[in-house]
Amino acid sequence: MSETKQKIWTKDFTLIVIANFFIFAAFQMTLPTLPLFVQEIGASDRWIGIVVGIFTFSALLIRPTAGKMLDTKGRAPVFLTGLVIFVISMFSLAASYTIAILLLVRIMQGAGWGLSSTSSGTIATDLVPKERRGEGLGYYGLSGNIALAFGPALGLFLTDHISFTMLFSICGILGFTALMLALNIRYKKGEKPEQDPKTKDTYVPRFDIVEKRALPAASLLFFITVTFGGIATFLPVYTFQKGFDSQYIQFYFVIYAAFLMLSRLFAGRLYDRRGIAVVFVPGSLSIIVAMIMLGFLPNPAYLFIAAALYGFGFGCVQPALQAWAVNRSENNRRGMANATYFSAFDLGVGFGAMTYGFVAEAFGYSTIYFTSAFSVTLSLILFLIMMNRFNKEQNSNAPGI
Structure with a gap:
């Protein structure tokens, strides 16, 4: 295999790494600040766990669908759709002044997160050579780790100086930046089964969730x-x-x-x-x-x-x-x-x-x-x-x- 094919840091891989950084930065900035926002809108403490948990539940439910769509419809439609939903949900947080609206927005946000994070990991997998996949995914994961290192602290710092409306708007802008980067990635097409699709090893049942x-x-x-x-x-x-x-x-x-x-x-x-x-x-x-x-x-x-x-x-x-x-x-x-x-x-x-x-x-x-x-x-x-x-x-x- 040629040296060119072994290259990890292509233009497209660099774009997905940077886009993933902005997605995770927006997410990490809201992670410690949402409980404070729940208190500000007058909801009781019991709603904090529900607001946090319903996001994870929504993301978990959408992931199997995201995986199947990635393999059948292609990478770009799923990733871009997820990013659009994620960006809209971030801006919508700024207007969520009742617990009912906040829960609906968090469900939407979880769906956007589930679609976009599953897609970005798959796209990164496509873009690195198989022989260097562990190394490439390690570099890819660094983008999320860097966001983890400063995102929560930055979100808490900003809440002391600006309103929650401004904070969530900034997070929306970060997500929108990821969307703009994603539009410039050249996505690889999904691959066909390596064997006869009717064989035992490659047959995909209708109820396909794992x-x-x-x-x-x-x-x-x-x-x-x-x-x-x-x-x-x-x-x-x-x-x-x-x-x-x-x-x-x-x-x-x-x-x-x-x-x-x-x-x-x-x-x-x-x-x-x-x-x-x-x-x-x-x-x-x-x-x-x-x-x-x-x-x-x-x-x-x-x-x-x-x-x-x-x-x-x-x-x-x-x-x-x-x-x-x-x-x-x-x-x-x-x-x-x-x-x-x-x-x-x-x-x-x-x-x-x-x-x-x-x-x-x-x-x-x-x-x-x-x-x-x-x-x-x-x-x-x-x-x-x-x-x-x-x-x-x-x-x-x-x-x-």
Whole structure:
């Protein structure tokens, strides 16, 4: 294969990376500010969880449809439609002064997010060479990580200086910028099945909501992203209960984002050269140690070390699992493979956020993180079982293994 075909940073790949950055920046700026907006419009605290949760539920429902449409209708229509819905919903937030309107807008926003994020991941997959897919998706993921590093803090900063109307309008402009960039991408056409479409391996049933070859990676991801739900939802109040300064939790997320970006710079390349085991095993072990440290958390030093370990581990396993999910699937099923992968991500975060609320109430916050360590350990055990099964089948030529 020629050197040109091996190139990652083409014009189109650069455009999708930058567009993804603007999408995630708009989303991350609203993440910590929406609860404040709910309070401003006079709704009770119980509505905060509903407003946040209904977004995830909407995105989760739309992802299988997005995956199927990506594989049958093409990348551009789905991506551009998702971006238009996402942009309109961002501007609509500025006029959502009743809880009923806000819930409708959040449903629309979740649909736009589900369509656009599933599409952008699939488009990025199309644009990188298969032999460098782990590395390319690692670079692609950096755009979202950079937005994560500054988006929430910037959103909170702006709420102290401007109105929510202005804040959501700025987020809408960021989304519109992503749309303008997306219009300049040359999209690849969906590929036809590699075998006879009537054969067992490529036949697609009418009730098509998952890509079965992506399920191993997606199931592992679910047990790992459960930990993210526990961290994002309960870590701030847990550290407050421990008597830590409020700035420490901000440092946690900055350290987390920094090590997440650092690991992405080499983990994808290592996956391409050595396979998933050399990336997934140390990455998951790093997350397990981080969760145990958060469970004990005797002082802020444990918090910061856990942030570094969690960022490093998550940055290793996430792009590797996405590349593995796509590589195991047929070329004409990349859209559904990405939809299956991101659905597992949503399910894990949502399940963790909801379940750990009951765990915290019954056993305390520290139990959340010991339980999370067990969840990741289960993922590691399942991975080893999968690898043993694949080796026994002597399927050494299967992509991504």
